[in-house]
Amino acid sequence: MAESLAVAIQMDPIETINIDADSTFVLGLEAEKRGHRLWHYLPRHLALSGGRVLAKARRLGLRREHGNHCTLGPWEEVDLATMDVVLMRQDPPFDMAYITATHILEHIHPRTLVVNDPASVRNAPEKLFVTHFPDLMPPTLITADRDQIMAFRREHGDIILKPLFGNGGAGVFLVRQDDMNLNALLELFTERSREPLVIQRYVPEVRKGDKRIILVDGEAMGAINRVPAEGEARSNMHVGGRPERTTLTEREREICRRIGPALRDRGLIFVGIDVIGGYLTEINVTSPTGLQEVARFEGVHLEAYIWDAIEARIGR
Numbered sequence: 001m002a003e004s005l006a007v008a009i010q011m012d013p014i015e016t017i018n019i020d021a022d023s024t025f026v027l028g029l030e031a032e033k034r035g036h037r038l039w040h041y042l043p044r045h046l047a048l049s050g051g052r053v054l055a056k057a058r059r060l061g062l063r064r065e066h067g068n069h070c071t072l073g074p075w076e077e078v079d080l081a082t083m084d085v086v087l088m089r090q091d092p093p094f095d096m097a098y099i100t101a102t103h104i105l106e107h108i109h110p111r112t113l114v115v116n117d118p119a120s121v122r123n124a125p126e127k128l129f130v131t132h133f134p135d136l137m138p139p140t141l142i143t144a145d146r147d148q149i150m151a152f153r154r155e156h157g158d159i160i161l162k163p164l165f166g167n168g169g170a171g172v173f174l175v176r177q178d179d180m181n182l183n184a185l186l187e188l189f190t191e192r193s194r195e196p197l198v199i200q201r202y203v204p205e206v207r208k209g210d211k212r213i214i215l216v217d218g219e220a221m222g223a224i225n226r227v228p229a230e231g232e233a234r235s236n237m238h239v240g241g242r243p244e245r246t247t248l249t250e251r252e253r254e255i256c257r258r259i260g261p262a263l264r265d266r267g268l269i270f271v272g273i274d275v276i277g278g279y280l281t282e283i284n285v286t287s288p289t290g291l292q293e294v295a296r297f298e299g300v301h302l303e304a305y306i307w308d309a310i311e312a313r314i315g316r
Helices: 023-033 096-105 118-123 126-132 146-156 182-192 204-208 250-265 291-298 302-315
Strands: 006-010 037-041 046-049 052-062 070-072 076-079 085-088 113-115 140-143 159-163 173-175 197-201 210-216 219-227 242-244 270-276 279-284
Touching: 006 023, 006 052, 023 037, 023 052, 023 291, 023 302, 046 096, 085 096, 096 118, 113 302, 126 140, 126 279, 140 146, 146 159, 146 182, 146 197, 159 182, 173 182, 204 219, 210 250, 210 291, 210 302, 219 250, 219 291, 219 302, 242 291, 250 270, 250 279, 291 302
Parallel strands: 006 037, 006 085, 085 113
Antiparallel strands: 037 052, 046 052, 052 070, 052 076, 140 197, 159 173, 159 197, 210 219, 210 270, 219 242, 270 279
16 A cells, blocks of 8 residues: 555535545545545636645545535645645536646646646547547547538438537437438537537447446446436436446457557546447546446446556556
């Protein structure tokens, strides 16, 4: 076991999390189990001043007790360069505030180990990093050009339309080949954002589930299958997706073997990928989830392996 580490967790308010589902919660519990000391701060309390990266933070204690799961100490100004580890765990959206936080945290990394590596998080948004592995993906188009989108649907039939920097299944549409609403949807997206869209050929095997596979330092360590609710195209659990136990197919193991070295080399220690029908659809690096679901179905506590990887990097 490593010596006691000072660990700052950059995340959303910890007082309101669901302790039966939140992955950051079990990461914190595992850190305390190893004797590490925790601080908590909100992304908006991060500051860069005179070359120093500061945060208005509070000491944090955790326990698995509903309604009383955390103890927060008084506010203090913390120089994050004095921390051993910063866990960047705030939820997306991956917007300019998120990107700015990665730029600020780069000032201390890797002397203070930021997990995941902030430059790699910035350079590997979920729906773009995956495009470096086109042979593992379903046919995919990223564009804001209406003519190209129409041509893609004519070629591939049913398509999935989603915002490039969306999260949690928000704004994801299944557009059938004969659906007359595509133009209206494109108008709606264009009015809301200048960003390109992601258009993918619909993979009907999603009815059997969207598999979330968790990789730790580039190695596949566990998975759950998420089955969409009846009448729903999305498998995200907060929109009714049903988690179930699963095993990895040889195709899924091959996907993990292919992408694992790229994740490891980029300092992406905790990653969740999405696989549908043998196709890689997303590589989630910002604030992956699924640790507690894997523990429930497989009895494996992946947070321990994540901390093993963090401590090994610090030891090196």
